[in-house]
Amino acid sequence: MVALPGELPPGRRLRSSLDQQIIAAAGRFVEVKRYDRLIAAFAAVRAAHPGWILRIYGYGSLEEDLRSQTNRLGLGDSVHFMGPARDIEAEFAKASILAVSSDNEGFGRTIIEAFGCGVPVVSFDCPRGPREIITPGRDGLLVPPGDVDALGAALIELITDDRLRRRMGGNAFQTAQHYDITAIGDRWEHLLSDLVAAKARVMGGGDLLLRGRR
Structure with a gap:
Protein backbone atom coordinates (compact mmCIF):
# COMPACT_ATOMS: atom_id res chain seq x y z
CA MET A 1 0.00 0.00 0.00
CA VAL A 2 1.21 3.50 -0.86
CA ALA A 3 0.03 6.52 1.14
CA LEU A 4 0.54 10.08 -0.04
CA PRO A 5 0.21 12.91 2.50
CA GLY A 6 -1.74 16.12 2.32
CA GLU A 7 -0.13 19.16 0.78
CA LEU A 8 0.56 22.82 1.45
CA PRO A 9 -0.69 25.28 -1.17
CA PRO A 10 1.95 27.18 -3.17
CA GLY A 11 3.05 30.68 -2.34
CA ARG A 12 5.32 32.62 -0.04
CA ARG A 13 4.65 31.99 3.66
CA LEU A 14 5.03 34.14 6.71
CA ARG A 15 7.84 33.00 8.99
CA SER A 16 7.55 33.16 12.75
CA SER A 17 10.16 35.18 14.59
CA LEU A 18 9.94 32.54 17.36
CA ASP A 19 10.32 35.23 19.99
CA GLN A 20 6.65 35.77 20.82
CA GLN A 21 5.49 34.18 24.08
CA ILE A 22 2.64 32.38 22.36
CA ILE A 23 1.70 28.71 22.14
CA ALA A 24 -0.93 27.98 19.49
CA ALA A 25 -3.38 25.14 19.00
CA ALA A 26 -6.11 24.72 16.39
CA GLY A 27 -9.03 22.42 15.72
CA ARG A 28 -12.62 21.72 16.64
CA PHE A 29 -13.57 21.75 20.30
CA VAL A 30 -14.49 18.07 20.41
CA GLU A 31 -13.48 15.20 22.66
CA VAL A 32 -10.82 13.70 20.39
CA LYS A 33 -8.77 16.92 20.41
CA ARG A 34 -8.38 16.71 24.21
CA TYR A 35 -7.95 20.41 24.78
CA ASP A 36 -8.76 19.69 28.41
CA ARG A 37 -5.38 17.96 28.64
CA LEU A 38 -3.63 20.79 26.84
CA ILE A 39 -5.10 23.34 29.23
CA ALA A 40 -4.05 21.19 32.20
CA ALA A 41 -0.52 20.96 30.75
CA PHE A 42 -0.44 24.70 30.18
CA ALA A 43 -1.08 25.27 33.89
CA ALA A 44 2.49 24.03 34.50
CA VAL A 45 3.76 26.38 31.78
CA ARG A 46 1.97 29.32 33.34
CA ALA A 47 3.40 28.52 36.79
CA ALA A 48 6.96 28.45 35.45
CA HIS A 49 6.65 31.12 32.76
CA PRO A 50 3.74 33.46 33.54
CA GLY A 51 4.39 35.65 30.51
CA TRP A 52 3.41 32.95 28.03
CA ILE A 53 -0.12 32.58 26.68
CA LEU A 54 -2.05 29.80 24.94
CA ARG A 55 -4.18 30.68 21.92
CA ILE A 56 -6.69 28.05 20.83
CA TYR A 57 -8.29 28.54 17.40
CA GLY A 58 -11.55 26.82 16.54
CA TYR A 59 -15.06 26.21 17.79
CA GLY A 60 -17.26 23.37 18.96
CA SER A 61 -19.63 21.94 21.51
CA LEU A 62 -17.05 21.72 24.31
CA GLU A 63 -16.10 25.39 24.34
CA GLU A 64 -18.04 26.24 27.48
CA ASP A 65 -16.58 23.25 29.34
CA LEU A 66 -13.08 24.32 28.32
CA ARG A 67 -13.70 27.90 29.39
CA SER A 68 -14.94 26.65 32.76
CA GLN A 69 -11.83 24.52 33.20
CA THR A 70 -9.64 27.49 32.32
CA ASN A 71 -11.31 29.62 34.95
CA ARG A 72 -11.11 26.90 37.61
CA LEU A 73 -7.37 26.67 37.04
CA GLY A 74 -6.95 30.43 37.27
CA LEU A 75 -5.82 30.67 33.64
CA GLY A 76 -8.48 33.03 32.39
CA ASP A 77 -6.00 35.74 31.44
CA SER A 78 -3.54 33.31 29.80
CA VAL A 79 -5.71 30.96 27.71
CA HIS A 80 -7.41 32.75 24.84
CA PHE A 81 -10.21 31.17 22.78
CA MET A 82 -9.68 32.81 19.42
CA GLY A 83 -12.59 31.39 17.39
CA PRO A 84 -12.13 30.17 13.81
CA ALA A 85 -9.28 31.75 11.85
CA ARG A 86 -9.64 32.71 8.19
CA ASP A 87 -5.88 32.42 7.69
CA ILE A 88 -4.54 29.96 10.23
CA GLU A 89 -1.00 30.07 8.84
CA ALA A 90 -0.88 33.81 9.49
CA GLU A 91 -1.92 33.09 13.06
CA PHE A 92 0.69 30.35 13.44
CA ALA A 93 3.33 32.83 12.26
CA LYS A 94 2.57 34.86 15.40
CA ALA A 95 3.32 31.86 17.65
CA SER A 96 6.55 30.21 18.76
CA ILE A 97 5.21 26.70 19.44
CA LEU A 98 2.27 24.64 18.17
CA ALA A 99 0.73 22.18 20.64
CA VAL A 100 -1.21 19.08 19.56
CA SER A 101 -3.07 17.17 22.26
CA SER A 102 -5.29 14.83 20.21
CA ASP A 103 -6.10 11.21 21.06
CA ASN A 104 -5.64 10.48 17.35
CA GLU A 105 -5.19 12.37 14.09
CA GLY A 106 -6.02 11.36 10.54
CA PHE A 107 -3.07 13.27 9.10
CA GLY A 108 -2.20 16.40 11.05
CA ARG A 109 -2.56 19.29 8.61
CA THR A 110 -2.07 21.86 11.36
CA ILE A 111 1.40 20.39 11.93
CA ILE A 112 2.57 20.97 8.36
CA GLU A 113 0.91 24.40 8.38
CA ALA A 114 2.91 25.33 11.48
CA PHE A 115 6.06 23.83 9.96
CA GLY A 116 5.45 26.04 6.91
CA CYS A 117 5.76 29.04 9.24
CA GLY A 118 8.92 27.65 10.82
CA VAL A 119 7.15 26.79 14.08
CA PRO A 120 8.19 23.63 15.98
CA VAL A 121 5.48 21.32 17.30
CA VAL A 122 4.97 19.57 20.64
CA SER A 123 2.50 16.71 20.36
CA PHE A 124 1.19 13.57 21.95
CA ASP A 125 2.57 10.59 20.06
CA CYS A 126 -0.94 9.53 19.10
CA PRO A 127 -1.71 7.06 16.32
CA ARG A 128 -0.91 8.08 12.75
CA GLY A 129 -0.64 11.85 12.06
CA PRO A 130 2.02 13.38 14.31
CA ARG A 131 4.50 10.50 14.31
CA GLU A 132 4.34 10.41 10.49
CA ILE A 133 5.33 14.08 10.22
CA ILE A 134 7.41 15.04 13.27
CA THR A 135 10.98 13.85 13.67
CA PRO A 136 11.48 14.03 17.47
CA GLY A 137 14.39 16.23 18.44
CA ARG A 138 14.67 17.67 14.95
CA ASP A 139 11.51 19.65 14.18
CA GLY A 140 9.42 18.95 17.26
CA LEU A 141 8.87 16.81 20.32
CA LEU A 142 6.61 13.79 20.82
CA VAL A 143 5.46 12.73 24.29
CA PRO A 144 3.52 9.65 25.44
CA PRO A 145 -0.19 9.80 24.54
CA GLY A 146 -2.31 11.34 27.27
CA ASP A 147 0.67 12.21 29.51
CA VAL A 148 -0.23 15.72 30.65
CA ASP A 149 2.92 16.17 32.74
CA ALA A 150 5.12 15.17 29.81
CA LEU A 151 3.28 17.56 27.50
CA GLY A 152 3.80 20.43 29.93
CA ALA A 153 7.47 19.52 30.38
CA ALA A 154 8.07 19.43 26.62
CA LEU A 155 6.46 22.84 26.18
CA ILE A 156 8.63 24.23 28.96
CA GLU A 157 11.72 22.69 27.35
CA LEU A 158 11.15 24.64 24.14
CA ILE A 159 10.26 27.79 26.07
CA THR A 160 13.42 27.77 28.16
CA ASP A 161 15.84 26.65 25.43
CA ASP A 162 15.77 29.45 22.89
CA ARG A 163 18.53 27.90 20.78
CA LEU A 164 16.71 24.56 20.60
CA ARG A 165 13.42 26.23 19.66
CA ARG A 166 15.07 28.18 16.86
CA ARG A 167 16.96 25.16 15.56
CA MET A 168 13.77 23.10 15.51
CA GLY A 169 11.90 25.97 13.86
CA GLY A 170 14.44 26.08 11.03
CA ASN A 171 14.25 22.33 10.60
CA ALA A 172 10.44 22.47 10.67
CA PHE A 173 10.49 24.93 7.77
CA GLN A 174 12.72 22.55 5.82
CA THR A 175 10.40 19.63 6.57
CA ALA A 176 7.46 21.65 5.26
CA GLN A 177 9.07 21.79 1.81
CA HIS A 178 8.39 18.06 1.43
CA TYR A 179 4.66 18.86 1.65
CA ASP A 180 4.64 21.67 -0.92
Missing part, protein backbone atom coordinates in the same frame (compact mmCIF):
# COMPACT_ATOMS: atom_id res chain seq x y z
CA ILE A 181 1.96 20.98 -3.51
CA THR A 182 4.60 20.81 -6.26
CA ALA A 183 6.53 18.09 -4.44
CA ILE A 184 3.34 16.15 -3.67
CA GLY A 185 2.21 16.57 -7.30
CA ASP A 186 5.48 15.02 -8.50
CA ARG A 187 4.93 12.06 -6.18
CA TRP A 188 1.41 11.60 -7.61
CA GLU A 189 2.80 11.66 -11.15
CA HIS A 190 5.43 9.06 -10.30
CA LEU A 191 2.85 6.86 -8.58
CA LEU A 192 0.43 7.03 -11.50
CA SER A 193 3.24 6.31 -13.97
CA ASP A 194 4.28 3.28 -11.93
CA LEU A 195 0.67 2.04 -11.82
CA VAL A 196 0.27 2.44 -15.59
CA ALA A 197 3.55 0.62 -16.19
CA ALA A 198 2.56 -2.18 -13.79
CA LYS A 199 -0.81 -2.58 -15.52
CA ALA A 200 0.91 -2.69 -18.91
CA ARG A 201 3.20 -5.45 -17.68
CA VAL A 202 0.28 -7.47 -16.38
CA MET A 203 -1.70 -7.00 -19.61
CA GLY A 204 1.35 -7.89 -21.65
CA GLY A 205 1.80 -11.09 -19.67
CA GLY A 206 -1.85 -11.92 -20.23
CA ASP A 207 -1.46 -11.47 -23.99
CA LEU A 208 1.52 -13.81 -24.01
CA LEU A 209 -0.41 -16.40 -22.09
CA LEU A 210 -3.33 -16.22 -24.54
CA ARG A 211 -1.01 -16.50 -27.55
CA GLY A 212 0.61 -19.54 -26.01
CA ARG A 213 -2.78 -21.31 -25.77
CA ARG A 214 -3.68 -20.81 -29.44
